[in-house]
Amino acid sequence: MDVRQEDDAAIAVVRRNSLEVQGGGDWDLFDKLWSDDFVDHTPQPGAGADKAGVKGLYLGIREAFPDFSPEIHWQVAADNLVTTYKTYHGTHRGEFLGIAPTGRKVSFYTVDVMRVVDGKITEHWGVATLLDLLQQLGAVPRFGASAE
Template sequence: MTHSTASEEAIAVVRRNTEEVQGGGNFDIFDELFADDFVDHTPQPNCTPDKDGARALYHVLRAAFPDFHANIHWQVADGDLVTTYKTYRGTHEGVFLGVPPTGRKIHFETVDAMRVRGGKIVEHWGVANLFSLMQQLGAFPAGGTKA
């Protein structure tokens, strides 16, 4: 397999996860896309850094934002490592990080990198703008502070 082919296949796996599992709520293919020894190097609050933690996070997001989905702005791969810049969107209809449903439309940006081996996601690193999300939910003041 060439470097280019490996990159294209890795992008397809990551895109499937973003569109079908996260965005579509199709948890039937979660095990197909994630390796049993998956490691999340940057787990979200209250999540374990493993496959079960990723699955639990996706369930929490779908419960809090039933229409949760991502707009992928760009993806690039270097061999088996795929970096994605995307904006998540949804409507807050369930509890999220202790915040009761507000009915508000939300959006927040994320950059993540996922390593794909043997057609499965084996590692993840990511940065999500959760501060912006929590501001939109009213958990933090939206304005800046004056010094």
């Protein structure tokens, strides 16, 4: 397999994770796509830095936002690393980060880098606009907003 084919295969793994696992709740596929020795270098609040931690995070997000869906804007790959820029959308129907359901529709964006080796996700680095999400849920005031 040449380098371009390896990059395309790695992108396909990460895309399937975004669309079918995160967006579709396919937990059997999660177990196939994620390496047992996975390491998250930037775990989200309350999530572990291993495969079980990520699965718990994903389950919690889908419980809080049953219609959770990713919109992939672009992906690039080099040297087994896939960078993805995407926006997540959902409706807050369950508790999330200690915040009771609000029924609000939200969206926030992320930039993720995932290492894919032998068809499995082995590492992750990423940033997400969680402050924006918390503001949309009413848990944190928006900057410049007057007190209500």
